Amino acid sequence: MTDQKPLGFQDIRDEVVNRIQTRVWPQGSLLPTEMELAAEFGVARATVNRALRELAEQGIVTRKRKGGTRVVTTPVKQAKLPITVVRQTIEEMNAEYRYALVSRTLIDCPAWLQAKLNIPEGAQVVHLQCMHHADNRPFQFEERWINVSTVPQVLDEDFLTTGPNEWLLSEVPFSNAEIAFSAVPATGHLQEFLAVPPGTPLFQLERTTWFRSDPVTFVRMTFHQGYQMRTTY
Amino acid sequence: MTDQKPLGFQDIRDEVVNRIQTRVWPQGSLLPTEMELAAEFGVARATVNRALRELAEQGIVTRKRKGGTRVVTTPVKQAKLPITVVRQTIEEMNAEYRYALVSRTLIDCPAWLQAKLNIPEGAQVVHLQCMHHADNRPFQFEERWINVSTVPQVLDEDFLTTGPNEWLLSEVPFSNAEIAFSAVPATGHLQEFLAVPPGTPLFQLERTTWFRSDPVTFVRMTFHQGYQMRTTY
DNA sequence: AAGTGGTCTAGACCACTCA
DNA sequence: GAGTGGTCTAGACCACTTT
Known part of the structure; x- marks a missing residue:
C-alpha cells in the first residue's frame, strides 16, 4: 500500500508549504516543474497548477514562464483587513x-x-x-x-x-x-x-x-x- | 460574425462583475448555474467555475452546492495590507x-x-x-x-x-x-x-x-x- | 432524490522568457 | 528555439444541500 487515497490540490499545497517551511526547498530555490511534481504526487498537472497558483497568490512563491517556480526570499505578508460597517x-x-x-x-x-x-x-x-x-x-x-x-x-x-x-x-x-x-x-x-x-x-x-x-x-x-x-x- | 475571439475566465469574471454593478443581477439575486453561463458565453464549465470562484474569494458572491451562486447583499470589503519590513x-x-x-x-x-x-x-x-x-x-x-x-x-x-x-x-x-x-x-x-x-x-x-x-x-x-x-x- | 458547485483528469495549445 | 507556466476543453465523479 504505497498510495492510500488520491491527493487533492489542498494536499499538494500543504505538502509544498511543508517542504518550504522545513527548508527542503530553501528560500530562493527553484521548485520542480509542474510536470515533475504531478508525476511525484500522482496527479494531473492541473492539480499541481492550482496548488502552486494559490501559493503564488499568497506571495509564498513566484512563478515565471520558462523561469519556473521559486521560493520567495523575503515573503511579503498580506494581512486581510475586513472592512465592516x-x-x-x-x-x-x-x-x-x-x-x-x-x-x-x-x-x-x-x-x-x-x-x-x-x-x-x-x-x-x-x-x-x-x-x-x-x-x-x-x-x-x-x-x-x-x-x-x-x-x-x-x-x-x-x-x-x-x-x-x-x-x-x-x-x-x-x-x-x-x-x-x-x-x-x-x-x-x-x-x-x-x-x-x-x-x-x-x-x-x-x-x-x-x-x-x-x-x-x-x-x-x-x-x-x-x-x-x-x-x- | 457573432463571436469574435474565445473568451477567457477573466472576461467572464469582468462581465459578471459588470452585470452585478449595473444591477442586471441585483444584490441578493441568484445567478444562472455554471452550465447555463458556460452555454451563454460559449466556454467550458471549468472556465465559468474559475471566474465565479475568484468572485467568491473576493466576497462579491457566495456559492453553495445545490443552492447556486448568489450576489452578496452587504459585501464585506477586504483590504489587503502588505506587511513590509x-x-x-x-x-x-x-x-x-x-x-x-x-x-x-x-x-x-x-x-x-x-x-x-x-x-x-x-x-x-x-x-x-x-x-x-x-x-x-x-x-x-x-x-x-x-x-x-x-x-x-x-x-x-x-x-x-x-x-x-x-x-x-x-x-x-x-x-x-x-x-x-x-x-x-x-x-x-x-x-x-x-x-x-x-x-x-x-x-x-x-x-x-x-x-x-x-x-x-x-x-x-x-x-x-x-x-x-x-x-x- | 435531484440539482448544484467542487474537483480531478488527460490532452491540447498558447505566451512568455530565457539561453 | 525550447522549456515553463497559463489557460482552456470535454468529460467524469463526488459532496453537499435542499426538496
Missing part, C-alpha cells in the same frame, strides 16, 4: 448600537476635497457629521462628504435613521477605495463628541471611494479612546 | 535608512507575555529595543520579545547591525500572526526616542507571531508623529 462591529461585541445624525448640509465642494477627489470646480457635495454609539457610549465620530454628481439620490436622503455608510453600501455597492490609518489628537468636535480630554490620541481611518472611476465619497472616521483594530495573517 | 518602507520613500540597537537583554518571560504567548512559566525571552531612522530622523521605535525556546539561535545574535525584524524573517519565514493597530500617547521611552512632546498621539502596531503553533515573538512598533499607513481595495 460600524453597526456590525458593535453588534459583534454584543453591544447595543445607536446612530445619531449631527448635521447634514449641501455645500459647494471645498478646494481640498476637489483636489482629493479630482472633481470639477463648483461641484456640490453633501456634508455629514454623525455619531455611532455602543451601549450609549461614544464609539465613532464620522465626518463624510458625498459627491452629488455621482450619487444624486443623496439629495433625497435625510440620514436621520440610517447611517451614510450603510446607505451608500446599498446604493453604490462594489466600489473600490483608498484607506489611510493614523493617530490624531482630539480637538474641537472630536473632543466633544467622543467625550475625551483635549489632545487625547485617537485612532482614525480615512477612506476615499470610487465607483467605476467616479469619485463617490470621502470619509473620516475617528474612534473612541483606546480602540484597537485587529486582524490576522 | 521597515527598511523597505523607508527606502521606498527614497530616504536613507539607519538602524540602531538600544538595548538587548535576556530575561525571564514576564507574566503578561506568558499569558499572551501561552508559554510555560520560567521560559526565557530576549528583550530588544531598537530605533529605525529615515534620513536621520526618528521613524519607528521597536520593542520586541523573542521566545528563546522557539528560536534558540537568538542567543547567538547580537542585533548590532541587523534589525530583529529582518533577522527573524530569514530565520523563521512563513509564520502567521495577529496584528492590532491603535493610537497611543507618547510617554517615557517613546517620547524621548521619537523626539516628540509628552502625550503626542502616535500610531502603534502590535504583532504576535507563531511558527507552526509555536509562539515566536511579540513586537510593538510605534511610528513617528503623523505617520499614516495606507492601503487599497
Whole structure:
C-alpha cells in the first residue's frame, strides 16, 4: 500500500508549504516543474497548477514562464483587513448600537476635497457629521462628504435613521477605495463628541471611494479612546 | 460574425462583475448555474467555475452546492495590507535608512507575555529595543520579545547591525500572526526616542507571531508623529 | 432524490522568457 | 528555439444541500 487515497490540490499545497517551511526547498530555490511534481504526487498537472497558483497568490512563491517556480526570499505578508460597517462591529461585541445624525448640509465642494477627489470646480457635495454609539457610549465620530454628481439620490436622503455608510453600501455597492490609518489628537468636535480630554490620541481611518472611476465619497472616521483594530495573517 | 475571439475566465469574471454593478443581477439575486453561463458565453464549465470562484474569494458572491451562486447583499470589503519590513518602507520613500540597537537583554518571560504567548512559566525571552531612522530622523521605535525556546539561535545574535525584524524573517519565514493597530500617547521611552512632546498621539502596531503553533515573538512598533499607513481595495 | 458547485483528469495549445 | 507556466476543453465523479 504505497498510495492510500488520491491527493487533492489542498494536499499538494500543504505538502509544498511543508517542504518550504522545513527548508527542503530553501528560500530562493527553484521548485520542480509542474510536470515533475504531478508525476511525484500522482496527479494531473492541473492539480499541481492550482496548488502552486494559490501559493503564488499568497506571495509564498513566484512563478515565471520558462523561469519556473521559486521560493520567495523575503515573503511579503498580506494581512486581510475586513472592512465592516460600524453597526456590525458593535453588534459583534454584543453591544447595543445607536446612530445619531449631527448635521447634514449641501455645500459647494471645498478646494481640498476637489483636489482629493479630482472633481470639477463648483461641484456640490453633501456634508455629514454623525455619531455611532455602543451601549450609549461614544464609539465613532464620522465626518463624510458625498459627491452629488455621482450619487444624486443623496439629495433625497435625510440620514436621520440610517447611517451614510450603510446607505451608500446599498446604493453604490462594489466600489473600490483608498484607506489611510493614523493617530490624531482630539480637538474641537472630536473632543466633544467622543467625550475625551483635549489632545487625547485617537485612532482614525480615512477612506476615499470610487465607483467605476467616479469619485463617490470621502470619509473620516475617528474612534473612541483606546480602540484597537485587529486582524490576522 | 457573432463571436469574435474565445473568451477567457477573466472576461467572464469582468462581465459578471459588470452585470452585478449595473444591477442586471441585483444584490441578493441568484445567478444562472455554471452550465447555463458556460452555454451563454460559449466556454467550458471549468472556465465559468474559475471566474465565479475568484468572485467568491473576493466576497462579491457566495456559492453553495445545490443552492447556486448568489450576489452578496452587504459585501464585506477586504483590504489587503502588505506587511513590509521597515527598511523597505523607508527606502521606498527614497530616504536613507539607519538602524540602531538600544538595548538587548535576556530575561525571564514576564507574566503578561506568558499569558499572551501561552508559554510555560520560567521560559526565557530576549528583550530588544531598537530605533529605525529615515534620513536621520526618528521613524519607528521597536520593542520586541523573542521566545528563546522557539528560536534558540537568538542567543547567538547580537542585533548590532541587523534589525530583529529582518533577522527573524530569514530565520523563521512563513509564520502567521495577529496584528492590532491603535493610537497611543507618547510617554517615557517613546517620547524621548521619537523626539516628540509628552502625550503626542502616535500610531502603534502590535504583532504576535507563531511558527507552526509555536509562539515566536511579540513586537510593538510605534511610528513617528503623523505617520499614516495606507492601503487599497 | 435531484440539482448544484467542487474537483480531478488527460490532452491540447498558447505566451512568455530565457539561453 | 525550447522549456515553463497559463489557460482552456470535454468529460467524469463526488459532496453537499435542499426538496
